Amino acid sequence: MPGPLPDGEAVPSDGALPDSALRAVGARGFGVYVHVPFCTSRCGYCDFNTYAPGDLPGWRTDGYADTVLAELELAARTLGTAPAVDTVFVGGGTPTLLPTDDLARILEAIDKTWGLAPDAEVTTEANPESVTPESLRALRAAGYTRISLGMQSVAPGVLRVLDRKHSPGRAAQAATEARAAGFDHVNLDLIYGTPGETADDFAASLATAIGAGVDHVSAYALIVEDGTRLATRIRRGELSQPSDDVAADRYLAAEAALSAAGFGWYEVSNWATTAAGRCRHNLLYWTGGDWWGVGPGAHSHVGGVRWWNVKHPAGYAQRLAEGHSPGAGREMLxxxxxxxxxxxxxxxxxxxxxxxxxxxxxxxxxxxxxxxxxxxxxxxxxxxxxxxxxxxxxxxxxxxx
Incomplete structure (x- = not known):
C-alpha cells in the first residue's frame, strides 16, 4: 500500500501553475534558491535536509549539477517568460563541496534560463574549511558576488558541542581570503546560547567577526530541534537546555558590539555596515517576493502558490529523469x-x-x-x-x- 500523501495538494506532473500565479510572477521581485544537500559530516544541531557520506550509498555528488540543470529546464517550461533574476542564493548543506566549475555551470544556467539582472546579488554559503584562496577567486570570477560563511563561534568548547569541524580561527581567515578574492559582501554566521558557552566566549566570537572586516553578521539563538544529536544529548542530561534569559543577554551583547562597530540591524537577526551589504535574497523572502527553489527539499513561492520538492536526492533525481516535477506537495495561499x-x-x-x-x-x-x-x-x-x-x-x- 502507498504511504500517506505529503501535506498539501498534489503538484501536477509537469509542475504547471495556475494562470493567476503566472500573471503575478515578480511583482515583488524574483529570485532563485539552489539547495545543495551534501556535507562532510552532520553538525549536532542541524535538522536541515542534508546528507553526509554513508547516508546515500552509491550517490555521487559529481552528477548533482546536471540534476539541478534539469529542474531549471522544467522551471523554464513552467514559468515561460519571467522577470530577470534579482537574487540567487546557493545554500545547503555545503554548496562549496561541489566543484567550483559546477557552481559556475549552475549560475550560467540560471542566467540562460531567465537572465540575471545587471545588479543581481549572487550568494553562496560555505563552511570555512571548504574553501581556499583559489576556489574563492574562481567563484568570484564565475559571477558570485556574496559569500556567507558558517562561523558559529571561536570557542573550542562551543564548536565541539555543535560538532563543527573547523578550527576556531578558520572562519575569520576564510573571510579575509574572500575579501582578497574580490568579494565586497561577506557574511559570518554566529550561533549563541550553546550549552556551556560563556559571555566571554560570545564576546570573543563577536570581536573576531568584527575584526575580520566583513560587512554583514548574522546571529541566531541556538534552537534545539527534535531528532538531532544535540536534542538527544540534552534529553540524556549530557548537556543543559539552552536558557531564554541567556539568549536575551547574548542578543543584547550582539546589538551593543555590532552597533558600536558600525553595523546596523535591518532584520532581527541580521546586521550590515551599509544598505548594499544587506542580504537582498533574504529581503525577497521577508517582503513577499517570488522565488523558484531548486533541489531536494527546496521550497518555492510564485504568485501566491507555495510548493516543496521531495526531500531525498535519489527520489528528486528520479522524478526529473522521468520528465516529471520533483514537487512533493503545494498549497495555494x-x-x-x-x-x-x-x-x-x-x-x-x-x-x-x-x-x-x-x-x-x-x-x-x-x-x-x-x-x-x-x-x-x-x-x-x-x-x-x-x-x-x-x-x-x-x-x-x-x-x-
Missing part, C-alpha cells in the same frame, strides 16, 4: 495566509510594518505595544524597539489577534 505572513515577516525588519495593513484590532494592539515600549509608531509604520526585538513573536501574535 489565501489572502489571510498572505496577510499573516506579511505581518510576521515585515515586523521583523527595521523598515517596519505599515499600520494600514492591520485591522482596527491590530492597530489598537500596536498602540498598546507602543505604550509597553515594544514598538515605535512613526509615519504610519510600526518598528520594533530593542526590547521589542527580544519579544518579537509575542508582539506579532498580539497584532494578529
Amino acid at each position: 489565501t489572502a489571510q495566509d498572505q496577510h499573516t505572513e506579511d505581518v510576521m515577516l515585515r515586523l521583523r525588519l527595521a523598515s517596519g510594518l505599515p499600520l494600514d495593513v492591520l485591522d482596527p484590532a491590530g492597530r489598537l494592539a500596536a498602540e498598546r505595544a507602543q505604550a509597553d515600549g515594544l514598538l515605535e509608531l512613526d509615519g504610519g509604520v510600526a518598528v520594533l524597539t530593542l526590547r521589542g526585538r527580544l519579544l518579537a513573536d509575542a508582539v506579532v501574535r498580539d497584532l494578529l489577534g
Whole structure:
C-alpha cells in the first residue's frame, strides 16, 4: 500500500501553475534558491535536509549539477517568460563541496534560463574549511558576488558541542581570503546560547567577526530541534537546555558590539555596515517576493502558490529523469495566509510594518505595544524597539489577534 500523501495538494506532473500565479510572477521581485544537500559530516544541531557520506550509498555528488540543470529546464517550461533574476542564493548543506566549475555551470544556467539582472546579488554559503584562496577567486570570477560563511563561534568548547569541524580561527581567515578574492559582501554566521558557552566566549566570537572586516553578521539563538544529536544529548542530561534569559543577554551583547562597530540591524537577526551589504535574497523572502527553489527539499513561492520538492536526492533525481516535477506537495495561499505572513515577516525588519495593513484590532494592539515600549509608531509604520526585538513573536501574535 502507498504511504500517506505529503501535506498539501498534489503538484501536477509537469509542475504547471495556475494562470493567476503566472500573471503575478515578480511583482515583488524574483529570485532563485539552489539547495545543495551534501556535507562532510552532520553538525549536532542541524535538522536541515542534508546528507553526509554513508547516508546515500552509491550517490555521487559529481552528477548533482546536471540534476539541478534539469529542474531549471522544467522551471523554464513552467514559468515561460519571467522577470530577470534579482537574487540567487546557493545554500545547503555545503554548496562549496561541489566543484567550483559546477557552481559556475549552475549560475550560467540560471542566467540562460531567465537572465540575471545587471545588479543581481549572487550568494553562496560555505563552511570555512571548504574553501581556499583559489576556489574563492574562481567563484568570484564565475559571477558570485556574496559569500556567507558558517562561523558559529571561536570557542573550542562551543564548536565541539555543535560538532563543527573547523578550527576556531578558520572562519575569520576564510573571510579575509574572500575579501582578497574580490568579494565586497561577506557574511559570518554566529550561533549563541550553546550549552556551556560563556559571555566571554560570545564576546570573543563577536570581536573576531568584527575584526575580520566583513560587512554583514548574522546571529541566531541556538534552537534545539527534535531528532538531532544535540536534542538527544540534552534529553540524556549530557548537556543543559539552552536558557531564554541567556539568549536575551547574548542578543543584547550582539546589538551593543555590532552597533558600536558600525553595523546596523535591518532584520532581527541580521546586521550590515551599509544598505548594499544587506542580504537582498533574504529581503525577497521577508517582503513577499517570488522565488523558484531548486533541489531536494527546496521550497518555492510564485504568485501566491507555495510548493516543496521531495526531500531525498535519489527520489528528486528520479522524478526529473522521468520528465516529471520533483514537487512533493503545494498549497495555494489565501489572502489571510498572505496577510499573516506579511505581518510576521515585515515586523521583523527595521523598515517596519505599515499600520494600514492591520485591522482596527491590530492597530489598537500596536498602540498598546507602543505604550509597553515594544514598538515605535512613526509615519504610519510600526518598528520594533530593542526590547521589542527580544519579544518579537509575542508582539506579532498580539497584532494578529
